[in-house]
Amino acid sequence: MNFTLKIWRQRDAHSKGEFKEYKVTDISSDTSFLEMLDILNNDLVHKGEEPVAFDHDCREGICGMCSLHIDGHAHGPSQAVTTCQIYMRQFKDGATITVEPWRSAAFPVIRDLVVNRGAYDEILQAGGFVSVRTNSVPDGNAIPIPQADAEESMDAAACVGCGACAATCKNGSAMLFVAARVSSLAKLPQGRVEGARRAKSMVAKMDELGFGNCTNTGACQAECPKGISIAHIARLNREFLAAKLED
Amino acid sequence: MGCFLTNSSLGRKLVMSISGCFLVLFLLFHMAMNVVALIGDGSAYNVICGFLGANWYALVGTAVLALGVLVHFVYAFILTWQNRKARGNVRYAVTVTEKGVDWSSKNMLLLGVIVILGLLLHLTHFWSKMMLVELMGQHANNLGLAPTDGAALIQYTFSQWYNVVLYLVWFAALWLHLNHGVWSMFQTVGWANDTWLPRLKCIAKLVSGLIFLGFAVVAVVFYIKSLCPCC
Numbered sequence: 402m403n404f405t406l407k408i409w410r411q412r413d414a415h416s417k418g419e420f421k422e423y424k425v426t427d428i429s430s431d432t433s434f435l436e437m438l439d440i441l442n443n444d445l446v447h448k449g450e451e452p453v454a455f456d457h458d459c460r461e462g463i464c465g466m467c468s469l470h471i472d473g474h475a476h477g478p479s480q481a482v483t484t485c486q487i488y489m490r491q492f493k494d495g496a497t498i499t500v501e502p503w504r505s506a507a508f509p510v511i512r513d514l515v516v517n518r519g520a521y522d523e524i525l526q527a528g529g530f531v532s533v534r535t536n537s538v539p540d541g542n543a544i545p546i547p548q549a550d551a552e553e554s555m556d557a558a559a560c561v562g563c564g565a566c567a568a569t570c571k572n573g574s575a576m577l578f579v580a581a582r583v584s585s586l587a588k589l590p591q592g593r594v595e596g597a598r599r600a601k602s603m604v605a606k607m608d609e610l611g612f613g614n615c616t617n618t619g620a621c622q623a624e625c626p627k628g629i630s631i632a633h634i635a636r637l638n639r640e641f642l643a644a645k646l647e648d
Numbered sequence: 649m650g651c652f653l654t655n656s657s658l659g660r661k662l663v664m665s666i667s668g669c670f671l672v673l674f675l676l677f678h679m680a681m682n683v684v685a686l687i688g689d690g691s692a693y694n695v696i697c698g699f700l701g702a703n704w705y706a707l708v709g710t711a712v713l714a715l716g717v718l719v720h721f722v723y724a725f726i727l728t729w730q731n732r733k734a735r736g737n738v739r740y741a742v743t744v745t746e747k748g749v750d751w752s753s754k755n756m757l758l759l760g761v762i763v764i765l766g767l768l769l770h771l772t773h774f775w776s777k778m779m780l781v782e783l784m785g786q787h788a789n790n791l792g793l794a795p796t797d798g799a800a801l802i803q804y805t806f807s808q809w810y811n812v813v814l815y816l817v818w819f820a821a822l823w824l825h826l827n828h829g830v831w832s833m834f835q836t837v838g839w840a841n842d843t844w845l846p847r848l849k850c851i852a853k854l855v856s857g858l859i860f861l862g863f864a865v866v867a868v869v870f871y872i873k874s875l876c877p878c879c
Binding site for chain 1: 735756
């Protein structure tokens, strides 16, 4: 398969970026999108040009490191997968593919397609600790947790913190990420203890870092590689407002 | 509390939700009132107009309503300004409409501005010829109608085709705005989950559809009446 790639190139955070066109040829349909970029980079290095910088790590959809806005979609055209899980057979032979970095004021471009997602780490840190018993291993059934609650908590915990939600949102809002973090702990007795403080601190940090206000468009949910539901945003709203009313 | 309603993103959204809920309730009341104009010769509607003239409770109601509109409008501009800033200066070269995302949810400010412009037109057509005339101590408006003769004013306004078109555009914008707004206000206060989100979206469609039809039918019926006085 052959493709024309329009890739955003930017030397560093302070430089002006622009799109550059590259041709990749004889690409196997079973090549993953990131492997295709590896092949392009190999060609560029052989030609003595700078390779395209992009984030990646586990390449099996669990680390949240890969990003990329491909043809208008965060993590490409497929539903509920990360960029590392898309394959070239999902594109038409001869297609022109536009690849951009996440665009959000809170995620500044570091180089080419790499953005600084440290803002999400800061929100996570603001969430603080969870009270758990140390010493000997507690009995597995000491704290009964209803199956539905455990499932809901795990659904929220599936968030890999990739930043697709804020990158997709027209308001640059990080609500789906914060909601997933708050919700996964709020549904469990272990995380319940600090629930109110956690919701308030994470929302305050999110606002402080300049993320936008959620307007419930649902675009984040549609583009989330882990299919996190905006119902978790409703829970975050509930947790936050209840905590504020108790103040 | 005051700080949280202005300083926190979730607080600001709460203000939008509560003020929006108040305005939806008012629209339901106004729509129900308008439908009365279709009954009989309009005297039943004029009784309601008499109740809602320059009385202290109607004036307090109008002031509270104006405050609700103002808060909703001002907060909408503040939120949109902050959201544009959060989005950053460089925009995507390629954009798409994500699966399951309504056009109206991404264009609430545009729809809101159309609604406000329609409201200004509506206040010129009706409020300035009814309550304002009474407040000025006059017994007839510039059309020579009594300020409590709402039925005749409706008949006059909707006998002009361009008014009917303008009002229908206004109602359509309101319909789209509420299609998103009604379920969104429940989501914002946290009264939603995976079971209730589809239900709330369905309720939003019913409420917005009812409000649109209730308002539109009055404009259309009075226009038809003006074409055919025997109807």
